[in-house]
Amino acid sequence: MSEHEHNDLVLESMHELRYFNQQLKNFAEQLSMELQADKVDQDKKIDMKSQQADRVRNLASSIANLSQLFTTRIDFIDVELNPNAIEQLPIQKVNVYGKFDKAKKMLSALSRKKKVKIQIKSDVKDNRIIEAYSIIDILPYLLIDNAVKYSPERNDVDIEFEYYDDCVKIDISSEGPFVGADEIKKLTEKHYRGRNALRMDDCIGRGLGLYFVKYIADLHDIVINYKSEKYSYEINGIPYSNFSVSLRIPLQ
Structure with a gap:
């Protein structure tokens, strides 16, 4: 891979990871609002209706899944830099x-x-x-x-x-x-x-x-x-x- 191709790969990867990170930030902010994170250290119980509880579960699941996508994208970078790296992926x-x-x-x-x-x-x-x-x-x-x-x-x-x-x-x-x-x-x-x-x-x-x-x-x-x-x-x-x-x- 030439230096130009390497630089392009870095820029492309940063673009994709920024996109994922923005989504992760959005999910985290929504979760913080649902859980009233601003009430930390106030010894207040979390009281929510079933609908809100489902939203919290979905947000937590989305954050976990998006984290997995980060790992997948980084694996893809490894393969682009070194095609033989595919043999090391699970x-x-x-x-x-x-x-x-x-x-x-x-x-x-x-x-x-x-x-x-x-x-x-x-x-x-x-x-x-x-x-x-x-x-x-x-x-x-x-x-x-x-x-x-x-x-x-x-x-x-x-x-x-x-x-x-x-x-x-x-x-x-x-x-x-x-x-x-x-x-x-x-x-x-x-x-x-x-x-x-x-x-x-x-x-x-x-x-x-x-x-x-x-x-x-x-x-x-x-x-x-x-x-x-x-x-x-x-x-x-x-x-x-x-x-x-x-x-x-x-x-x-």
Whole structure:
């Protein structure tokens, strides 16, 4: 790796970790408010209704999960610096549905802010288990984050699971800036962002999310395809259409 590539990697990694850290800060602030952290050392009991208790549990779970994403992202940096480092990463048994459900919960604050509803349709009784490297944790997070981030307000992100003997098929459907046929294959290139995505004032990115997704997908023989339907409406002069991601995750 050249010095220029090394410097780029450092800048990219700092950007991603800052993003995670901002989310962690948001979760911690919400948890502090729910627990009335300003009352520390006042010998006051924590008294909360069941609804508030559920919010506290969800926030605590989100903080723990986000901490895990930090570790996953750092592992990814190790692999980028030294591809042979992948051999040192732990292989774990992964509940495919569970990883997507966890990512949904971690992105609940962002989805509420965007007024976007994340819906998962699956036979939850059919929870397939695969063996994968630990960095697979970040794959569903990046895909759902991307869908929510580019979705207009008051739209849905639909995630549908289908189970087969040899694979799990996952389809993610959302509304987003139209992507031309000439751009689809470029979406996974490092730093590439679609023409219409670049026109969005409120959506800043570095074109890394789908690049990371491709790297992790290739590592696990996951087939992934992207499709943008013909656009049918505009928002602030930007054409929008249905955007879908299809994954086929092989079962060992």
